[in-house]
Amino acid sequence: MRSKDENKELVIREKAIEMIVNEGFDGLSMQKLAKEANISASTIYIYFQSREDLLNKLFIEVQEKFEKDALKNFDPKMDFESGLWLQWKNRYNNISKNPLEFQFHEQFRNSPLIRHKDIKPTAFKELMNEFVRNAVKKGELVNIPIVHYWAIAFGPFYTLVKFHVEQASMAGTPFTLKEQSLKQTFNLVMKALRP
């Protein structure tokens, strides 16, 4: 009996994301993907049920990886400023290490494909809610609806990061955003969020 080549599935995933980022969803055909991965098109169907299944699995994989990595060293009992800053830095690190995955994720999130999936509420979300509740209780954070909090706490972060990712992507240069820039923006955000 022959066993599945784990590396082969990885190549399919990598090339698929690369093609989608560079050419969009309609730029990803199974035959072109096969050629890029140096395999036969029919081989893809051993690893994925269909094109749609492939896309969904890619999204879920990236989403889960990003959520998990965002919580590295994080504890909802941390003081608010340290906890939020840790999240900014974690997310920043993930994006600079995986700009293609990030762009794929953004593209998927902004497309109607996202509607065909039901996004299950993750433990991630509950952990963040706890973090926010604690901070309000301790008087470290203004008491506002959670969506307002998300908008202010992460809106500036993603706007800033996306700007730099897009700049780099268009110019063909590596993604660069100095930690000092991030910190300066973060300090202003904290000013908004403190009671």
Place this chain on the structure above:
Amino acid sequence: MRSKDENKELVIREKAIEMIVNEGFDGLSMQKLAKEANISASTIYIYFQSREDLLNKLFIEVQEKFEKDALKNFDPKMDFESGLWLQWKNRYNNISKNPLEFQFHEQFRNSPLIRHKDIKPTAFKELMNEFVRNAVKKGELVNIPIVHYWAIAFGPFYTLVKFHVEQASMAGTPFTLKEQSLKQTFNLVMKALRP
């Protein structure tokens, strides 16, 4: 001689945006679009050179309309808080009146299609820069790089609005976001931006 039916071009544009928002870029085929618009596929080519030309024209149209409407009653000599709030409200009004156009714009902006176009710097951008320079000079705004300003001044706005647009779109209900919610978020953003 027969003249072009302006209404026909409008229907094509409307249906195209509708299809893209509901089914994505690969959901838009010329034949399906023709059927939706009750015309022959070849008729589309009287109004647009190609599929790509159609997409580009749609984007440019929406982009210019949104930029123009964002500046309604705006003057770069306004005091900072009033000027920024006016922009929030203008943008908010446009999005709630044209949620499909907004979603189309977001989808395009986050796709690689945007790279095939060169975005010419608009008068819009220069006007905003002047507004910011004035505000800094008058001591109404912290002195930070312009990209940091954009991130903080509009990041929270778009994060909040997109959340509500997506909610409404998924649930099939109309877009609703109370002005009071918007104002509350705005006040915190102002707290961050004041010196």
Place this chain on the structure above:
DNA sequence: AATATAAACGAATGTTCGTTCATTTTAAAC
């Protein structure tokens, strides 16, 4: 070394794609 079994493949399926073109229809201009 033989066997068994899933991986891997190339070719072929029927469909749909964007676009073209010869023809017909329409309405403005005279």
Place this chain on the structure above:
DNA sequence: GTTTAAAATGAACGAACATTCGTTTATATT
């Protein structure tokens, strides 16, 4: 009412699409 020229069309084009299938190949197990 006739002319004229562009709008509008349906049929047709080859290319590319996702997926299937019968066959071959590779490898773990015996």
